[in-house]
Amino acid sequence: MIKLELPVVKFSQDQKDFRATIRSFLQNERLAGTFESKCDSWLSGDSIEFSRKLGQKGWIGMTWPQEYGGGERSAIERYILTEELLAAGAPVAAHWFADRQTGPLFLKYGSEEQKQFFLPQIAKGECFFSIGLSEPNAGSDLAAIRTKAERTDGGWLINGSKIWTSGAHISHYMIVLCRTSPYDQNQRHAGMSQLIVDMKEKGVTVRPIQFLTGEHHFNEVFFENVFVPDNRLIGTEGNGWKQGMAELAYERSGPERILSTYPLLEEMIHILRENEDEAGLKETIALLPDLWTLRNMSMGVAKYLEEGQDVNMIAALVKDLGTVFETNVAEKARLIISRIPSMSSNDRLSRLMAQSILHGPGFTLRGGTTEILRGIVAKGVVAQ
Amino acid sequence: MSESYELIMDSTNKIFKHYCTKELLDRAENGHWPQELWDVLAEAGIISIGFSEQAGGVGGDYIDAYNILKLAGKYGVPVPLAETLIGKWLFAEVGGQVGDIPLTLALQNDSNFSFVDEGDGYTLGGSASAVPWARYMEQILICGDLNGKQVAALVPLAHAEIREENNIAAEPRDSVIFSQVKIDGLTVYQVDSVLISEKSLYYLALAKAAMMAGAAERVMELSLFYANERQQFGRSLHRFQGIQHHIASLAGETVACITAVNTAVQALQDGQYKTEIPLAKMKVSAASGKIAMAAHQLHGAIGMTYEHSLHHLTRRLWSWRDESGNESYWGSVLAKSLIEKNSPTLWEVLTDEQNLLIVD
Structure with missing residues (x-):
């Protein structure tokens, strides 16, 4: 029989109090004119200052272990925070992807060095990530990606491009899903890996794509012999598809x-x-x-x-x-x-x-x- | 949920599965009362769940009871289980006891019963419409006026005129008329009629929602079975993207219905339901039409035949969505309360589990 039942969530008094704290913070920010409530603010409303403010309050990475700068709070508390931010239409786009999926990705697959280096910066609201998935010829058919990383001394060289990448222009790093083995028609999901690209690295070009409103939140990103050191591979080489799919549950x-x-x-x-x-x-x-x-x-x-x-x-x-x-x-x-x-x-x-x-x-x-x-x-x- | 929840659900499921066959549902809608099924349910305590043993029940809570009703909807159980359970709870609250007989009720404000005290009994006048299963029942729980006071009573239906009518699932929804008849040996209980009427409506609305969620689950099972088994163009139906969209829609709406019901049942168990039950009934009622149509579209012509069992479920979905308040009815109730000056904001209602001030 199909498991169609989801658990019913009930809030504790602590959680209700936490909600009240967030609500009064947001109310004060709005009154102070920090932001104006907007629809779709998690994708199109970015404010580096606002993200930093949330980081200072411990409201980024709040479920992560304390040793990595997290708050060790529950998923339900994080849920309360995110829904309050969204309902208020607050500008949360800058840190959204790092908080939602890059952090959990590091915690599940990242090396100790990666966790110690990236997670505290993300939690402070000082380090933003974008997610490089779609390519000009790989949209819904994501397994058709062609961006490739080839072995070089001490790391990898990436060539290719990503498209529709939200926030690439304000992010410090991008998680790039790429081929580390040649494309195989019979094993389309094999041979992919996730690499962390420093957006300041030589050979990275970000080209804005105007949204139909004229706003700028997504981009095309080109990689031309971009160097990625060995320690910037996430998880296991060739396991990128599976790792990336696991992130989607957080995303969806x-x-x-x-x-x-x-x-x-x-x-x-x-x-x-x-x-x-x-x-x-x-x-x-x-x-x-x-x-x-x-x-x-x-x-x-x-x-x-x-x-x-x-x-x-x-x-x-x-x-x-x-x-x-x-x-x-x-x-x-x-x-x-x-x-x-x-x-x-x-x-x-x-x-x-x-x-x-x-x-x-x-x-x-x-x-x-x-x-x-x-x-x-x-x-x-x-x-x- | 009680400690023996799994056990109760498992045995109830077995009983329903064994007795509520397509043949029984066919016979039930052609004038057969399934006494054997009722006796088994009574024996197992299923008709007395959700209230204490001191009050004549078998224990268990609202979560147990409404999950049983979900199963009842899934199997199209052709007896007034919801009405009996809710009647028993409400009657126990005012101090009455019912026993193991099946029961119907008409407690809503729109019925107009009035009693006259005759010393050794009461004369009763008034009528109610769309009373579930009345033609097969021995007793009805009603409330009405007695010298300006509101009373409830369990009244023998032998004294009533019954006009047989059905909903579109061919379930009895009769008119019950008491024409100033004298009834001896009747006990009346003084009640807050507004409260009992309101509780009856809300509890029944949630019962219908739970039953629809159960029916939706079964509709989905039938659809998946058919989409696997049926071949067209040399492939199983579920291989076609168009069919996959029907399946996804059925799955989505079914999960939504179950979630809505479970959330509202939990709220009721926590003593707070005045916003949750209307929302659940609205959600499930709105979804049931979509579910029925997607399933019929997927089944093609065979699903429209009397021979197939799909209609026993889809006709119930189409009936129950309008019973105990449809989307429009409950939408008005919520709108009336949301317009009150001191009502909480929408976000507070959603997140703080704040009840709206329901006004009639």
Whole structure:
């Protein structure tokens, strides 16, 4: 029988108090004008200062061991932190990938030297990572990547390119998935490795790709004989595919797959309440059961992840439903409150609508397209 | 969940699986009352779970009871298990005891029963519609007016006129009419009718949600079986990407339904449910239509036949989503409370488990 049940997460009093602490910090920051609440802030809202501030508070790498600068808190506490940041639309993009998946990757596969060198810097909010996966000819079919690393004295030389790399222009390092053995049609997932590339290294070129709004958050990155020392291989040579796939569970099931348009929903409800518009509220509330359910699913996955369970299929399932919900918020909003969406409007709701609509196409593409995810889910349940 | 949770679920599953065959469901919707099934359930204590032995129950908690209802939905169990359980809990709260008979109830505010004290009994007038399984039941739990006070009573249905009606799953949903009949030897219990009516509605709404989640699970199992077995164009159906999307949608919505129900049941167990139960019922009701249609699309013509068992589940999904409040009903309830000036914000409701101030 298919295991379709996720654990129900309940918060302790300590965890509730922690939430209150985060909430008042964010409220103060907002009042001080540090940031403006934006939709999709985890990808498009970066602030080096804000990331550093979170690092100082111990709010990056908070589940990691203390010897590496972490806080040894639980996955549920990290969940509380991330969802509060996202709901507030805070600018967290700079450190997001390092905190979410590079840290756990190091903890699982990294060498002792790597853990001691990178994790404390990441936790301080002073070291940002980007994730180099897609290439011009390898999108959903990730196993088609061609970027290669060849042996040289004391390390590797990387040649090739990565594309759609979010935050490459502000990150210090990139985890590059590349071929360390030649491409083999019969064993497509073999021969790949994960290398840490220092973005300041000679031969690395970052070319901005303008998003359809004109904003800049993703990039094309070129590697021309880029040297990577031996000690910057993560895990085992040739094991890159498996290591990379393990990261995806962290990438797919988090609150950022549900809450990208939450600031819009909150603003709508705020306006409808002010206007005592009961009919509008009723229409808006039709979105709530999905949000409430998805949040509980996502927390259940976080709990499973912490217990070390295999959540590959269920994480794909949550991301599929979550991202469809995110786009649905934008579609419903425009019919419930009439506004002309505009990125530059003085009206907050118009701006949030514009952000939600224009960022919408990314929700169901990034981190595995809906089509790929549904394939994973279907194969997962058929196999069981 | 009680210590013997696994054991209870396992034995309940075995009983349902053994008795609730397609043949039994077919016969039940053609006028057969499955007494043998009821006796087995009574013997096993399944109809008395979720309240203490002192009050006439067998112990266990809401988590046990609602997981049994999930299973009942999965097998389309053709007896009023939800109504009996909830009737027993509520009647025990006011000090009454029921015994092992099956029970239906009509406690909602829209029924209009009134009692007149005759010294040696009561005269009862009033009616209720869409009463589950009334035609087969010996007794109904109702509440009504007695000289300006609200009372509850377990009333023999022999005194009532029963008009037989069905929902679209062919489950009995009868009208029950008491035309100023004198009933001797009746005991009435003074109650807070607003509270008992509200509890009955919320508990039943969660029961329907749990049963739909169970039915969804079974719909998914049938769909997976068919997608494996059926070959077209020389391949199993599940090899086609279009079919995979139906399977993914079925899996996604089913996991969502189960999560919604489990979360709300846990909230009820913790004594807090006024936001969670409406949200769960809304979520599951909205999902059930999608689940039914995806499964039928996947099954093709065979799934539309009476001979196949899919319809026993999909017709229940289509019925139960509108019973005990559909998305629109509960949406209005939540909207009314969210508009109150001193209500918590949306984020507080979601994260702090803060109940909205539900107003009627």
